Amino acid sequence: MAHKILVVEDEQPLNQQLREFLNNAGYETAGAADGGAAIDVFNQYQPDLVLLDVMLPVRTGTEVCRIIRETSGVPIIMLTALTEQEDVIAGLEAGADDYIKKPFEPNEFLARIKARLRPIQFSTDAGELKIGPLVIDVAGHEVRRDGERISLTPLEFSLLQTLAEKPKQVFSREMLLEKVWGYQYKADTRLVNVHVQRLRSKIEDDPEDPKIVVTERGVGYKAGHP
Numbered sequence: 001m002a003h004k005i006l007v008v009e010d011e012q013p014l015n016q017q018l019r020e021f022l023n024n025a026g027y028e029t030a031g032a033a034d035g036g037a038a039i040d041v042f043n044q045y046q047p048d049l050v051l052l053d054v055m056l057p058v059r060t061g062t063e064v065c066r067i068i069r070e071t072s073g074v075p076i077i078m079l080t081a082l083t084e085q086e087d088v089i090a091g092l093e094a095g096a097d098d099y100i101k102k103p104f105e106p107n108e109f110l111a112r113i114k115a116r117l118r119p120i121q122f123s124t125d126a127g128e129l130k131i132g133p134l135v136i137d138v139a140g141h142e143v144r145r146d147g148e149r150i151s152l153t154p155l156e157f158s159l160l161q162t163l164a165e166k167p168k169q170v171f172s173r174e175m176l177l178e179k180v181w182g183y184q185y186k187a188d189t190r191l192v193n194v195h196v197q198r199l200r201s202k203i204e205d206d207p208e209d210p211k212i213v214v215t216e217r218g219v220g221y222k223a224g225h226p
């Protein structure tokens, strides 16, 4: 079955153009033209991925992102104009998985969407992994701390799993972009920084003094020792 993509964009010609482009690429689409309708259409349509413009009437893309993330780990890609680069970080902090700059380069645009819709890779001997006080049930796609489940998006889960699988290895941001995001080409390493911060806010006792996902200064990140 074709994946369903919700396009939230208030510029009607662009919304139409994006949907036609995606339909031609084999996706089903629905559209919304403001941040209020976006939530209604999201709930009815249950998309597999959301393309979300930053500047929208009624509610901003960042607010829409935050509302969707209260109930869903669906992949969200923000659409940003060159002048909205500060909003990129706000959108990522609100829970978006990635962003794409307007105007779009069609091949890169499709590659980013495909990467977010690919199934999360499981390790072959998927069982339980431990990282600090966390237990990661890889097959069940669950993270628990003291028996209590922590709600992570699929991307946050994949990031944590990647670090936990090789506890001695330091991962550079570029390695994580390749392994977790599935990007073979140069992407914005801020994606990794913001996702690590968001992950820490969910799993660490004190996100400012992290013990589970540790920074190796000048290199990247690794799993903290128990």
Ligand code: CA
Pocket: 009, 010, 011, 053, 054, 055, 056
């Ligand atoms: Ca707009």
